[in-house]
Amino acid sequence: MDLVSGIVVYVILWWWILFMVLPVGVRRETEVVPGNDVGAPQKTMLPAKLVATTAIAAVVWVIVNQIVRSDLISFRDMIKDWM
Incomplete structure (x- = not known):
């Protein structure tokens, strides 16, 4: 896999894993203030999720690369068999 392909695969994996990690540990707000969404989380823990996403994507990228x-x-x- 060349450099550009590796970067593209990593970015796709990173976003895919981010969307899987986002709902982890989310708790709904118990006291809803008028004007806020009922499903809004108390704490998003976004910095920790971004670090976890980066680490998991790096591990998955190494596996895919190998x-x-x-x-x-x-x-x-596979393509030769299809043609």
């Missing part, structure tokens, strides 16, 4: 480099799953062979 799979691509080792030709364990050869995408070129």
